[in-house]
Amino acid sequence: MTQQQKIIHVDMDAFFASVEQRDTPDYLGKPLIVGGQPNSRAVVAACSYEARQFGIHSAMPCSQAYRLCPQAIFVPPRFEAYREVSDKIREVFWRYASEVEPLSLDEAYLDVTYTADYDGSATLIARAIKRDILEETQLIASAGVSYNKFLAKIASDMDKPDGLYLIKPEQGAEFIANLAIGKFHGIGPATESKMNKLGIKTGLDLRQWTKEDLLNKFGKSGAYYFDVARGIDHRPVRSQRVRKSLGKETTFSTDITVISELIKQLEILAERVFDNLEKHQLTGRTLTLKVKYANFELVTRAHTAENDLDLATIKSLLSTLLERTNAGQQAVRLVGLTISGFGLNKVEDLNSQLDLGLTQRI
Numbered sequence: 172m173t174q175q176q177k178i179i180h181v182d183m184d185a186f187f188a189s190v191e192q193r194d195t196p197d198y199l200g201k202p203l204i205v206g207g208q209p210n211s212r213a214v215v216a217a218c219s220y221e222a223r224q225f226g227i228h229s230a231m232p233c234s235q236a237y238r239l240c241p242q243a244i245f246v247p248p249r250f251e252a253y254r255e256v257s258d259k260i261r262e263v264f265w266r267y268a269s270e271v272e273p274l275s276l277d278e279a280y281l282d283v284t285y286t287a288d289y290d291g292s293a294t295l296i297a298r299a300i301k302r303d304i305l306e307e308t309q310l311i312a313s314a315g316v317s318y319n320k321f322l323a324k325i326a327s328d329m330d331k332p333d334g335l336y337l338i339k340p341e342q343g344a345e346f347i348a349n350l351a352i353g354k355f356h357g358i359g360p361a362t363e364s365k366m367n368k369l370g371i372k373t374g375l376d377l378r379q380w381t382k383e384d385l386l387n388k389f390g391k392s393g394a395y396y397f398d399v400a401r402g403i404d405h406r407p408v409r410s411q412r413v414r415k416s417l418g419k420e421t422t423f424s425t426d427i428t429v430i431s432e433l434i435k436q437l438e439i440l441a442e443r444v445f446d447n448l449e450k451h452q453l454t455g456r457t458l459t460l461k462v463k464y465a466n467f468e469l470v471t472r473a474h475t476a477e478n479d480l481d482l483a484t485i486k487s488l489l490s491t492l493l494e495r496t497n498a499g500q501q502a503v504r505l506v507g508l509t510i511s512g513f514g515l516n517k518v519e520d521l522n523s524q525l526d527l528g529l530t531q532r533i
């Protein structure tokens with residue numbers, strides 16, 4: 172018999188805005204908007220809870236947000252800071268879960284079915300995760316706990332901010348019956364209005380439909396709607412590990428002192444690294460040059476560009492970076508090039524085979 176899944180969905184509260192409020196205490200307690208300038212056509216990327224009280228929400232044009240709340244503070248996003256927090260919370264997740272599936276920088280599904288900590292209580296594990304996140308990032312997360320991804324995701328939204336919400340197996344079907352269709356993950360505004368027109372307003376309404384009818388009306392998604400209306404969701408939590416950099420290096424058969432020869436070698440490397448990037452569908456902003464001298468001393472020099480690096484830019488940076496080393500004065504035995512600073516959504520599924528040392532509990 173397969174064991175009941177224990178899934179936690181963790182979601183940081185007002186993520187970008189909370190990071191800004193943490194880093195600039197002046198912003199605390201104030202309506203804060205992360206995104207474009209107030210008079211611009213850019214949209215709100217995130218806003219603080221104080222801003223939400225004015226009816227502001229993410230994806231709203233900044234100009235509209237400004238009309239709703241002229242005293243709001245507008246700041247541009249700082250993705251580096253968000254990514255740093257994202258790395259930290261993922262570290263916390265891996266402490267407790269055997270599988271971690273990030274949905275975005277601040278959100279992930281965790282499979283804790285086999286986690287032995289806290290006697291295997293998913294609720295206590297969720298509390299520990301929230302505590303560790305708070306201690307290590309000074310930020311607040313909400314967690315939803317349930318027996319599948321669909322319900323765990325809904326649960327994390329039930330008690331925000333600083334939420335911890337459990338939907339037990341015996342509560343699942345009842346819970347969904349009363350849930351508004353618009354709250355279903357995987358049902359967007361367009362499907363919601365289509366369903367509303369068909370008289371489907373809640374999970375209970377949805378449950379009256381046969382699988383066949385749902386397939387007819389909604390295509391392949393119909394099967395998913397049929398299942399989740401009954402609290403059934405067998406999708407596994409799929410671990411994804413974020414690749415942080417990609418690089419190559421060459422050790423020369425004889426040490427090189429001539430700069431033009433080094434550049435030639437680096438250009439060959441650059442092409443290989445860039446090919447590899449393309450193969451992995453990655454783009455990055457940081458180029459790091461590694462130089463090992465004949466005496467084995469090692470230096471690295473990096474440049475971060477404002478935009479993703481293309482091959483021509485990478486090649487043009489090689490001599491600049493090389494000038495910042497002692498190459499030429501000192502003979503060089505090895506050079507390496509690495510690209511990092513990848514785009515936000517470029518996640519590579521490496522099908523983690525980590526042995527986390529977690530033991531199965533019955």
Ligand SMILES: [Mg+2]
Pocket residue numbers: 182183184185186277278
């Ligand atoms: Mg969030």
